[in-house]
Amino acid sequence: MTIEPRRLALNALAAAESAALAQHWTDWTEKPEFRALRGPETGLVMVRGRAGGGGAPFNLGEASVSRASVRLASGEVGHGYCLGRDLEKARLIAVFDALFQRDPERVEAEVLAPLRAVVSQGDQQRREESAATKVDFFTMVRGDV
Amino acid sequence: MYVAVKGGEAAIANAHALLADRRRGDRQVPALGIEQIIQQLGLAVDRCMAEGSLYDRELAALAIIQSRGDLIEAIFLVRAYRTTLPRFGYSVPIDTANMLIERRVSATFKDLPGGQMLGPTFDYTHRLLDPVVAEGGDVAAPVRRPADPEQAPRVTDLLAHEGLIEPDTTHDDKPDIGDLTREPLQYPLDRDLRLQALARGDEGFLLALGYSTQRGYARTHPFVGEIRIGEVEVELDIAELGFAVSLGRVRVTECQMVNQFKGSAKVPPQFTRGYGLVFGQSERKAMSMSLCDRALRAREFGEDVVAPAQDEEFVISHLDNVQSTGFVEHLKLPHYVDFQAELDVVRRMRAEQETQKEAAE
Numbered sequence: 001m002t003i004e005p006r007r008l009a010l011n012a013l014a015a016a017e018s019a020a021l022a023q024h025w026t027d028w029t030e031k032p033e034f035r036a037l038r039g040p041e042t043g044l045v046m047v048r049g050r051a052g053g054g055g056a057p058f059n060l061g062e063a064s065v066s067r068a069s070v071r072l073a074s075g076e077v078g079h080g081y082c083l084g085r086d087l088e089k090a091r092l093i094a095v096f097d098a099l100f101q102r103d104p105e106r107v108e109a110e111v112l113a114p115l116r117a118v119v120s121q122g123d124q125q126r127r128e129e130s131a132a133t134k135v136d137f138f139t140m141v142r143g144d145v
Numbered sequence: 146m147y148v149a150v151k152g153g154e155a156a157i158a159n160a161h162a163l164l165a166d167r168r169r170g171d172r173q174v175p176a177l178g179i180e181q182i183i184q185q186l187g188l189a190v191d192r193c194m195a196e197g198s199l200y201d202r203e204l205a206a207l208a209i210i211q212s213r214g215d216l217i218e219a220i221f222l223v224r225a226y227r228t229t230l231p232r233f234g235y236s237v238p239i240d241t242a243n244m245l246i247e248r249r250v251s252a253t254f255k256d257l258p259g260g261q262m263l264g265p266t267f268d269y270t271h272r273l274l275d276p277v278v279a280e281g282g283d284v285a286a287p288v289r290r291p292a293d294p295e296q297a298p299r300v301t302d303l304l305a306h307e308g309l310i311e312p313d314t315t316h317d318d319k320p321d322i323g324d325l326t327r328e329p330l331q332y333p334l335d336r337d338l339r340l341q342a343l344a345r346g347d348e349g350f351l352l353a354l355g356y357s358t359q360r361g362y363a364r365t366h367p368f369v370g371e372i373r374i375g376e377v378e379v380e381l382d383i384a385e386l387g388f389a390v391s392l393g394r395v396r397v398t399e400c401q402m403v404n405q406f407k408g409s410a411k412v413p414p415q416f417t418r419g420y421g422l423v424f425g426q427s428e429r430k431a432m433s434m435s436l437c438d439r440a441l442r443a444r445e446f447g448e449d450v451v452a453p454a455q456d457e458e459f460v461i462s463h464l465d466n467v468q469s470t471g472f473v474e475h476l477k478l479p480h481y482v483d484f485q486a487e488l489d490v491v492r493r494m495r496a497e498q499e500t501q502k503e504a505a506e
Contacts, residue, residue: 003388011378011391043231045381045392046324047200048238049344049422051336053299053399055313057238058337059324060344061424063200063379065233065392079385083393084201123245124292130247131292133263137255 009100009112010093014082016115018089024111025092032102033073034095040068040080040087066090076101168213182206191396191425192216196466197223198326198345200395200424217347217466224467235322237380237389241399241422242299244375248426251300252369253403259297264374265426300371301401301418310370310403310416332458339441339461340434344423346464348430354454355436362452363440366405367419372428374398398423402435407446417446 013021025031042064049060068080068090078098080090100107169176183190183206193205197220204223212218248264251257263269304310314336323338330338343351358365376394383390400421408414419439421431440454453459463469 006386007388007390010386014391014393041231043233044199044227045233045379046235046326047379047395048236048322049241049340049397050238050313051340052301052313052418052420053241053401053422054302056337057322058340059235059322059326060239060341060397060422061195061198061200062227062232062326063236063392063395064204064230065381067233069385079383081381081383081390081392083379083395085203125289126245126247127292127294128289129287130262130264132288132290133248134290135261135263 005104006100009107010097012112012116013093013096015119018086020115020118021089021092032099034070034098037069037071037077040066040090042066042085042087068094070094070098072098072102074102177210179203179206182209188426189216191427192348193219193223195424195427195430196220196345196347199223199227217470221467234381237382239377239379241373241377244373244377246297246373246375248374249297249371251371254300257300259295299401308415311418330461334457334461340438342461342464343434343437347466348433350464351433351437352429354460355433357452358436358440358454363455365439367436368403369432370401370403372400372431374426374428396425398425398427398431400428400431400435402439404439
């Protein structure tokens, strides 16, 4: 499998709400056997910024991160990483990552597409709420009423 | 002879029980929940995350409840907690140009690509206490206006094209980016370490220093080039995958301060810059940070160090409120032996003075 589809899948899984992932797992028919290779466990990632926004990197501060790795009975290994201390979320990301390697079309249709739709809907709402606070400048000429 | 004194165990245990009682307060009043703090005291949570230097809303909210709203105590709790967790790695630097923007203003350019968006700001409110808030009544949903995903380039990148403003520092990433949580600080510092220290420094301390630069103690003639608040992706290179993935998004506040000119025989005059970047929504902190960052670049620009805000060792050594409170507050702990020694000294001095006086008479 090429990198890009898997990377995008992992991004969508990490962006999802934990409850939504859990629901997709509940709804998933023919659940595979899997075992934990690592974790789930919680640790820290040092988040970096760049001086001036685009210059040399510096360490901004840490964020809590959870991760897990699982192996399906059919052999695929999945990895899950997400912000926060939600171990179950990390485990489910790893499971769906493994499933994605086995059956990308099904994971895309049943899990990733709906997850992406929820996130993009939420983003669009916030974009529109912010846009309503956009300043429309106008100038007044002396003598105008 | 040093005599260890023990005691007070029962008093300490009872004091902690009393603290727990006072923290809970009147049992008739419903107890606060983590989610209430996150939703309704979000800016306190943001400050706790920024100065605790740990992005985790639930932990920050817990710390705020546990500390009865004493934010420095809450920050202390968060800092202590982070030491219990392993470090998985360092993120790919976040890209603030690619942000889901919630607020973005510039005091230098009226018409920016992407526009000026006020967002959820206290600016232009009348600062009148509002009884409606006390009543906890319904709040209308915010107004929406159709919007497409739009690129909003950083203002400093727009000006940079004309060479009128100092460009970002070289993109060649140093192999060893300073990390003050791993290595003790050794002065003088590079800018990366200063920015890390400033990002987790006390908001009040940085605010006062920033203010001092405006009042003439290291004048830097600042303008807010841009403030932007919003969410950015945090990406991590995953060794077992061999590529970087997004871990999710964090909210940050960025401030680009544009300051008066610097030039040389070779380089024509151009604006210089100070930078602020903070976890959460906190433009006061981000602005103060950018003022201090610029003042602390005095050495780099060959400016005389004449004011506190330019004194790197002074600023960086005193901006951390957990360190500061530790050393100030330790004074209340038993110093019986030290004080006994000082008492002896002052008695001896007085006795000697008495003897000398008698001898003179």
